[in-house]
Amino acid sequence: MKRIFRAVISVLSWKQGIFFFILLLTLGIVMRSMPLAVQEGIVAGALRTVYFPAQWLVSSVDNYIGLYKENDQLRLENARLRVENDLRRESLAELERLYELVRFDNKWDYPIVTARVVGKNPGRFVTTMVVDRGSNHGVRAEMPVFTVDGLIGKTARVAPFYSQVQLLTDPNLKMSMIATRTRVVGFLESSNGSDLFAMIPTYAEVRVGDTLSSSGLGGVFPKGLGVGVISSVQKGDVDVMQQIKIDPFVNFARIEELFIMLKEPDWNVREMLE
Amino acid sequence: MIWRILAQIFLFVMCAVLQTTVASWIEILGVRPDFFVIFIVFIALGRGAAVGALWGFIAGFSQDVYAPAEWLGAGTIAFTVLGFLVGLLEERFITLNLGLKIVVLAIGFFVSDFIYYLLIEVPSDSLTRIFLTISLPECIYTVLFATLVFYLFSRKNTKKNHVKG
Numbered sequence: 001m002k003r004i005f006r007a008v009i010s011v012l013s014w015k016q017g018i019f020f021f022i023l024l025l026t027l028g029i030v031m032r033s034m035p036l037a038v039q040e041g042i043v044a045g046a047l048r049t050v051y052f053p054a055q056w057l058v059s060s061v062d063n064y065i066g067l068y069k070e071n072d073q074l075r076l077e078n079a080r081l082r083v084e085n086d087l088r089r090e091s092l093a094e095l096e097r098l099y100e101l102v103r104f105d106n107k108w109d110y111p112i113v114t115a116r117v118v119g120k121n122p123g124r125f126v127t128t129m130v131v132d133r134g135s136n137h138g139v140r141a142e143m144p145v146f147t148v149d150g151l152i153g154k155t156a157r158v159a160p161f162y163s164q165v166q167l168l169t170d171p172n173l174k175m176s177m178i179a180t181r182t183r184v185v186g187f188l189e190s191s192n193g194s195d196l197f198a199m200i201p202t203y204a205e206v207r208v209g210d211t212l213s214s215s216g217l218g219g220v221f222p223k224g225l226g227v228g229v230i231s232s233v234q235k236g237d238v239d240v241m242q243q244i245k246i247d248p249f250v251n252f253a254r255i256e257e258l259f260i261m262l263k264e265p266d267w268n269v270r271e272m273l274e
Numbered sequence: 275m276i277w278r279i280l281a282q283i284f285l286f287v288m289c290a291v292l293q294t295t296v297a298s299w300i301e302i303l304g305v306r307p308d309f310f311v312i313f314i315v316f317i318a319l320g321r322g323a324a325v326g327a328l329w330g331f332i333a334g335f336s337q338d339v340y341a342p343a344e345w346l347g348a349g350t351i352a353f354t355v356l357g358f359l360v361g362l363l364e365e366r367f368i369t370l371n372l373g374l375k376i377v378v379l380a381i382g383f384f385v386s387d388f389i390y391y392l393l394i395e396v397p398s399d400s401l402t403r404i405f406l407t408i409s410l411p412e413c414i415y416t417v418l419f420a421t422l423v424f425y426l427f428s429r430k431n432t433k434k435n436h437v438k439g
Binding site: 017018020021024025027028029030031032033034036039040042043046047051054055119120121122123124125127128130164170171172191192193194195251253254 | 409
């Protein structure tokens, strides 16, 4: 055992380490060139066995810090409420009204689960995030995810207590959307993991400032969830479509809490998933 | 030796925690420091090319599992190359002052970003814009943090040497 350990150490501390480097590089290239299904298998396996449990540890630290801050705030609030007992009751009534206001937004009549972001894609582009709600809370894959500002994406992989949310900036996520003024339907995509683009037929009249929302086609997103505002319009490489740059309603880098709509995908999507 | 490896694992976990939690708290206009790059450069300068490449591989893979599945391997390759190249300037053989370390980090940052963007096939027309709007601000922010880290560790090492002397 000791000999094996020493052998590993001697490889690691070898002057140039060139062979070791080539080995790692080859592994990286093999991963890069694998079929998508195998890549997804590797990612899912790594997330399930290492990264989600690790995320749990990280979020525990985060929770602890959050609880500490919350505790401080509650103490302050408690002191204030003792002095203003009447106002407290008023505030509670107001809180109930606000709660109802939040619930009214659910015009799609699907249950909604609130979730907290516990991890983000640590890379250059924010394309996925991890939230603290999973299958034990009723969350399944392919459920719409949004904030009070608008649509942000859908659930991709779901564990019992965690889910991975695929954001609209993920190049793999393409969705059908509709221009709210002209009612023309197109599709939304992000080719580079950073900017959002919509492809709309050239004949359709759209202009900067028009808003876009989900069209309800495609079976995952319900109709009418706001996506963003058109910031520039230009004809694509092919004349039949025009490429439209979108300023999303949501700042993806600043999402802390979000809502998951417990809407199962339509039968056609379910069939494809199965 | 085991303690050294444990220390590296501990540092890596700390970086992962910083990158997934603290980085978003301290972001300015959507720009976050990249603690993984600091970690890889720090380890590679101290421990050499092989160890740098290994930690680059691990950090890159950790980044890849949260990225779209078809990008798998891009971050791994970029960070492995970063770790290896920086590790060639290992401090046992070459003495680098704080300024040079920072220059190495900045160049390494851009090289690994360039490799990453090439591998994920960022359209060529948006490559320059992404470099200017994402890579450059993040590089500057990362350099600021790295300066602090390298300065603190160099002070610690200087004190150790004084005690030994």
